[in-house]
Amino acid sequence: MNDTPQTEPLxxxxxxxxxxxxxxxxxxxxxxLQQDYPGQMQLILVNDASTDxxxxxxxxxxxxxxxxxxxxxLHHKVNRGVSAATDTGWAVAKHPWIIMVDGDDIQCPDRxxxxxxxxxxxxxxxxxxxxxxxxxxxxxxLGILPYCVDTVKxxxxxxxxxxTPVERAMNYLHRGYNPRLNGFGCCMAFSRTLxxxxxxxxxxxxDDGHFIQDTVWELxxxxxxxxxxxxxxxxGYRIHENNIHSRKEEATYAGIMAEERxxxxxxxxxxLDFVHMLDDVKRAREEGLTDWxxxxxxxxxxxxxxxxxGRQLRAxxxxxxLFERIHRIRIHxxxxxxxxxxxxxxxxxxxxxxxxWRWWRERRKRK
Numbered sequence: 001m002n003d004t005p006q007t008e009p010l011x012x013x014x015x016x017x018x019x020x021x022x023x024x025x026x027x028x029x030x031x032x033l034q035q036d037y038p039g040q041m042q043l044i045l046v047n048d049a050s051t052d053x054x055x056x057x058x059x060x061x062x063x064x065x066x067x068x069x070x071x072x073x074l075h076h077k078v079n080r081g082v083s084a085a086t087d088t089g090w091a092v093a094k095h096p097w098i099i100m101v102d103g104d105d106i107q108c109p110d111r112x113x114x115x116x117x118x119x120x121x122x123x124x125x126x127x128x129x130x131x132x133x134x135x136x137x138x139x140x141x142l143g144i145l146p147y148c149v150d151t152v153k154x155x156x157x158x159x160x161x162x163x164t165p166v167e168r169a170m171n172y173l174h175r176g177y178n179p180r181l182n183g184f185g186c187c188m189a190f191s192r193t194l195x196x197x198x199x200x201x202x203x204x205x206x207d208d209g210h211f212i213q214d215t216v217w218e219l220x221x222x223x224x225x226x227x228x229x230x231x232x233x234x235x236g237y238r239i240h241e242n243n244i245h246s247r248k249e250e251a252t253y254a255g256i257m258a259e260e261r262x263x264x265x266x267x268x269x270x271x272l273d274f275v276h277m278l279d280d281v282k283r284a285r286e287e288g289l290t291d292w293x294x295x296x297x298x299x300x301x302x303x304x305x306x307x308x309x310g311r312q313l314r315a316x317x318x319x320x321x322l323f324e325r326i327h328r329i330r331i332h333x334x335x336x337x338x339x340x341x342x343x344x345x346x347x348x349x350x351x352x353x354x355x356x357w358r359w360w361r362e363r364r365k366r367k
Contacts, residue, residue: 009039010116013093013192017046017085018103022053024238025103026061032101033065037112042070044089049079054103080202083216084209087200093192100214102186105132106236114232115189122161122228126191127221129183130234137240145237147187147229148179155179161228168222169296173303181227185214187234194220197289201276211272219277223290274308 014032018025032043045062047055055075062071074088090098097119101107108114111130118128134142146156156179162168171180194217201216202209221227281301284290290297 009037010097010119011040011042011095012037012097012099012112012115012189013042013044013095014099014101014107014112015044015046015086015089015093016101016103017048017082017089018050018054018058019048019079019082019085020050020052020054021103022050022057024105024240025054026057028101028103028106029058029061030065031107031109033069033071034109035107035112036109037116039112039116040070040095041112042072042093042095044072044092045074046085046089047073047075048082048085049076080205081209081211083201083211083213084207086213087202087209090195091200093195096192097189098192098195099189100185101235104238104240105186106135106238108233108235111234114230114234118159118228118230122226124163124226125161125228126194126225127218127227128189129181129218129227129229130187130189130232131230132184132187132235132237133233134237134239136238142239144233145184145187146179147183147231148181156231158231159228160230161226162222163226165291165293165296168227169292169300172219172222173296173299179229181229182218183214183229184237185212186237188214188218190217190221191225194224197224198280198283208272211276212270215273216276216280220280220289223280223284223292225291271308271311274304274311278304278308 016025016028016032021028029043029045032041035041043066045058047058058073062073072092074092076085076088086100097115099111099115114130115128119125129147131147132145134145136142148156148160160179160181162171162181174180198220201211201213278301281297281304284292285294285297292300
């Protein structure tokens with residue numbers, strides 16, 4: 001007879017935020033409920049006041065496939081943004097690890113099992129980022145979304161762990177340590193300890209939650225404890241017409257302008273991101289929520305302020321008149337030199353025309 005005590009499998013809370021994903025959410029809910037994993041799982045669905053049939057599809061799918069499962073469905077009365085929806089879901093999560101799920105993706109059947117294995121091998125982790133496989137309705141394999149950026153895909157290790165405060169600081173500040181962890185929210189899992197220490201991202205029910213939640217939680221994890229990236233596939237990342245990262249306009253003047261304005265709207269959300277992250281750095285210093293040195297915290301604040309400044313320029317750029325753009329270039333030239341080279345006019349051209357002009361100019365210099 002074996003008297004060795006059996007360890008209970010790690011329990012997970014899967015938090016899925018949904019906004020106008022009625023076409024896709026059923027498939028994703030099923031992929032969460034049918035995980036090939038023996039441990040406890042809690043599925044939390046947060047409908048952020050969708051204007052399509054998302055709410056009805058959620059209710060129908062849960063009624064059909066959620067019998068005997070631990071499923072919680074929450075509805076916002078007004079649209080509050082993905083970060084506020086994430087706060088709502090995390091507040092009712094009861095298990096030690098939280099897996100983030102986007103409403104329009106599909107989870108791999110062994111995602112919980114892969115995450116549990118990594119936690120068992122590295123119990124000190126606060127965050128795990130995995131890869132995702134891109135797909136669309138017409139193509140089931142559009143390549144990999146890696147757990148890192150700024151590195152050649154062939155050189156990405158199967159597991160990249162950052163343990164010490166110095167390793168995490170250098171990696172986050174883009175200095176030295178490659179590959180740099182910087183995954184997508186749909187591929188992330190977090191220890192619930194982070195939530196117990198930091199609480200919600202939004203300061204209250206009236207706070208604007210239309211900012212990108214994964215970058216905020218990523219920084220909080222980097223500030224507190226070891227993190228890692230794994231080349232295992234967590235989910236399928238669906239490419240469709242409403243994806244921020246997949247939207248492409250026609251290669252016409254009007255199309256290029258539309259794409260630039262879309263990027264400006266995205267930059268506005270990123271601007272709110274950096275504001276919240278700077279608040280978190282201040283909190284981390286005051287409340288002792290980080291093991292980073294003061295030198296690295298100061299460098300981090302400078303890094304985030306620089307990013308915030310760039311996003312502010314991008315967010316407001318296409319709303320300004322031609323005269324105002326020239327005025328801004330002159331004012332910000334010392335801080336944002338990437339907007340101009342020797343003179344201002346080329347930056348006022350459509351993006352691709354400017355790129356062609358720059359290529360021609362560099363070629364002339366080489367001759």
